[in-house]
Each structure stands twice: as structure tokens, then as C-alpha cells.
Amino acid sequence: MNTVFAIASVTIKELYRRKDFYVLFVLSALITLMAEAGTFFHDDKIVRYLKELCLLLIWISALVIAVTTAARQIPAEREQRTIFPLLAKPVTRGQVIAGKSLGCWLAAGLALVVFYLFLIAVCGSREHAWPLLNYLQAAWLQWMFLGVVIAMAVLGSIVFAAPSSNATILFVVVIGILLLGGHLNQVALERPEPMRSVLYAIYFIIPHLEWFDVRALVIHDQSLIAWWAVAAASAYAIVYAVLFLFAAWLAFRRKALNT
Amino acid sequence: MAAIIQINKLRVEYGGAMPKVALKGLDLTVNAGEVFGYLGPNGAGKTTTMNVLLGFANATSGMAQLFGVDVRQPIARQRIGYLPELTYYYKFLTAEEILRFYAKIFGIAKSAIESRIDAVLKLVELDHARKRQIKTYSKGMQQRVGLAQALINNPDLLILDEPTSGLDPIGRMQVRAIIQRLKGEGKTVFFSSHELGEVETVCDRVAIMCEGELKAEGKVADLMREHGASLEQIFLKLIGYRAAA
Numbered sequence: 001m002n003t004v005f006a007i008a009s010v011t012i013k014e015l016y017r018r019k020d021f022y023v024l025f026v027l028s029a030l031i032t033l034m035a036e037a038g039t040f041f042h043d044d045k046i047v048r049y050l051k052e053l054c055l056l057l058i059w060i061s062a063l064v065i066a067v068t069t070a071a072r073q074i075p076a077e078r079e080q081r082t083i084f085p086l087l088a089k090p091v092t093r094g095q096v097i098a099g100k101s102l103g104c105w106l107a108a109g110l111a112l113v114v115f116y117l118f119l120i121a122v123c124g125s126r127e128h129a130w131p132l133l134n135y136l137q138a139a140w141l142q143w144m145f146l147g148v149v150i151a152m153a154v155l156g157s158i159v160f161a162a163p164s165s166n167a168t169i170l171f172v173v174v175i176g177i178l179l180l181g182g183h184l185n186q187v188a189l190e191r192p193e194p195m196r197s198v199l200y201a202i203y204f205i206i207p208h209l210e211w212f213d214v215r216a217l218v219i220h221d222q223s224l225i226a227w228w229a230v231a232a233a234s235a236y237a238i239v240y241a242v243l244f245l246f247a248a249w250l251a252f253r254r255k256a257l258n259t
Numbered sequence: 260m261a262a263i264i265q266i267n268k269l270r271v272e273y274g275g276a277m278p279k280v281a282l283k284g285l286d287l288t289v290n291a292g293e294v295f296g297y298l299g300p301n302g303a304g305k306t307t308t309m310n311v312l313l314g315f316a317n318a319t320s321g322m323a324q325l326f327g328v329d330v331r332q333p334i335a336r337q338r339i340g341y342l343p344e345l346t347y348y349y350k351f352l353t354a355e356e357i358l359r360f361y362a363k364i365f366g367i368a369k370s371a372i373e374s375r376i377d378a379v380l381k382l383v384e385l386d387h388a389r390k391r392q393i394k395t396y397s398k399g400m401q402q403r404v405g406l407a408q409a410l411i412n413n414p415d416l417l418i419l420d421e422p423t424s425g426l427d428p429i430g431r432m433q434v435r436a437i438i439q440r441l442k443g444e445g446k447t448v449f450f451s452s453h454e455l456g457e458v459e460t461v462c463d464r465v466a467i468m469c470e471g472e473l474k475a476e477g478k479v480a481d482l483m484r485e486h487g488a489s490l491e492q493i494f495l496k497l498i499g500y501r502a503a504a
Contacts, residue, residue, distance in 0.1 A: 017351045085347060086364075088313045088341035089364045
């Protein structure tokens, strides 16, 4: 386990020594602060739109950080050949995959903490209310969502040669699932066979990432989600992440490293 | 003497329908405490042998062991240090951080990590630059970081892939001195090189490879006596080199 954590720590250091995170954070902060300076419908107290905008930026930024970081990890190791001194140590390829994924996930978690603290500070200062548990549930479920996305990106990074093609495909798939995933069963009902069965199969196979998007919880100050439901969603995300990482390990364990 | 590296009938083929044979049934033994030079022209199979020993490539048939453990087991690499031909390290880390990272991977006790980092950085004369990111290092300094990471676990076997390639004369001298010092400490060193003079100076035994086959193996002095020629002449003869008239 030490090996996995050691690899993860290098991944986290890499993310925070690059500029991506800072650029995205500063951009999100600037846009939010500019929106915050204005008023909505001449009512200072309406912060719903501010929350909606800020949360949308957080979702986009976190997704970009997670996908671009995870998609380049293993290709960069191979391209820069840092994989060779690493695998010359008592390290298995499974540990490399686990360490890289864990590092990306923890780094994405740290980024989420920074983004959400900013959101809480901006919105709290305006509405003088601090529904911290709502924020916690929203951030937690988003982190679980990012765990699944990172596992998909790591799998893609072994299957596709170029990180850019992996990232592009992943953005399309993730946004597709977020927008359409929950409606596929209804679409299937309206289709003739065999399309109906195909759509149903896709509906039951894909990870339903849209379940983790609980921005409304924060935006509309809805009552908290039952904690058992949060735990079940977390377990669901972990199962999918493990499945994707297992597939990544199967693809990577015998793969030639182009020496 | 105990065999540290044991290779039997190792065959490696690359490619699918028209496979290229990189190693054709190699048999090789490297014993404890030896400095072993692995020679051959480009494409002879030297790097392939190292890749199999380090678990980067899979053998088509045959067997390779380090310390009596199959090379496919990661634990076989617990007591080795490896220096690649070119430096491939995380350039956003400092020398200290990269050594700490590899020390953790080897499972070195926390209390021993810092003293071990101090020792190897002093050995490779990089103590003054320990807090600088590797991307700011010169090529020679990067090669010395490579040597430092190869020594962080105090290995019993050092595998060096052309350790002096691209180094200036001072860098070469330093690497040679380190190899001699490790030899004095009873470590086993297995290294490939194109520098025959260097091999003659530091090696106990050598193997000469050509087109995936072992052409000669033995002590440098014995080979020279047997062939009545210098190591360079033996090398050129065994690889079938004919100078243009």
C-alpha cells in the first residue's frame, strides 16, 4: 500500500506544480466575483443564480482537471520514459494504475475543497446562511463522480495512444451521460426492437453519473439527501471505478512498453 | 560463488506474423561480487536482455532469475538498482524528493530514509543541488541523479545501461570511480557499454553479443590471451566487422 501512496503523492505534486489548477480556479473566481458584483432582478438577496453559475464553473473546472490529469498520467510516463526506472523497482503495473488513479482522485478532491470553500464564502457572505451539510453532500457526491471519471480516463489512457483523443472521447461520453443517461430508458420505450433492447442494455450498463449531480441541493436549499442514499451512491461509484481500473489493469499488465 | 543473474535458453521474439528474434536462446550467469560488462553493437540484444531482467519485456521462452527469483516477480527487483541509458525522471521534483519517492517504494524505514538520501547525494556529489528541481539540472547532473536513485536501496546488484554515454570526461571518470567503489564493497555490477577501454578497466568478466547470440564470454585477460588480440580487436572480429579497404 505504501507504494500506491508514494505514486499517488507524486501525481498530486505534479498537479499542483502545473498551472492548470490555478488558472481554472482564478478564472472561476473572477467570473463568480464579477457576477457577485451585480444584482439579479434588482434583488440583492437572490443568490440562487450566483450559486448556479459558480457551481456550473466548479463542475466544468473539476471535470477538466480530473480528465486532463488522469488521461495524461500513463501516456506521459511512457512517453517521457519515467515508467522504466519506476517499474525497475519492486512495483507491479497494478500498483502503478492504482497509485496514479488515487493520486488524481485525491488531487481532484483537494481542488474541490478549494472551489467549495470559495463558493461557501461568496454565497454565505451574501445570504448570511451556512447550509454546510448541503455543500458537504454536493461536494462529496461530486468527488465520487470524479472517481468514476478518473477511472474511465485511466482505462482510456491505456486503450488510446494519444491523451488528447482519450480526453475528447471522455468529455463526450461524460457529458452525454450527464445529459441523456437518465432518459435512455424512456427513449428505449419509444423505439422498435432491436433498438429498444440495445438502448436498454446501454441504460443498464453505463454508470449513471447524473445521479451525482445534486447541484439543486445547494442552489434551491433543498432538504438533505438521506445519508443511506449518499452511502449507496458512493458504493455505486466505487464499484464502477474498481471495474474500470480492473479493466485498465487487464489491458496494461502485458502491454509492451515500447523500449 | 552464488549466481546473482541466471539466464537459461532465453528467447525473445517481437512482432506478430513476421517476428523479429531479439535473443536466440541466451545462456548467461553473473556471479556475486563481479563487475560484468555486456558488450555488442546496436541491435545485438543487450537492451532486450536488460528489459527481460527488469520485467519490461516478456520472454518468449526460457528462464531468467535475479537472486534465484523469477524476474516476472516484482520482489526479484527488491535488491537491484537500475540506471537507464538516458535520464528519465520526474523533472518537476527535486533530487531529494525523487530519492524520497523511490526510498518509499523500496519500503525503506522512515527513520533511515533521510540518512540514506544524504549518503547517496554526497556519493554522487549533488548535495549542493538537492533542493533544485531536476529540470534545472545539466545532463551530467541528471545522470548523477540517476545513479543516486539506483543506489538509494543500497542494492546488491546494479544494472547500468550505458552509464557513461553522453557524459563528459569528468562525468565518465566519476561513474567509473563509483563502479570501482561498489566493486570494493562487494556489489555486483552488470553493465552494457560501447566504451571498450572502460570495460577493460573495470570489468572482471565480459560477454560479447551479436544478433541475439552470445559470441564470447569470460575474463577479459583470458579472452585476450586466447585470441591473442586486444579487446577491441576481439570485439570487431566476433561481430564480423570488416573495415572498408
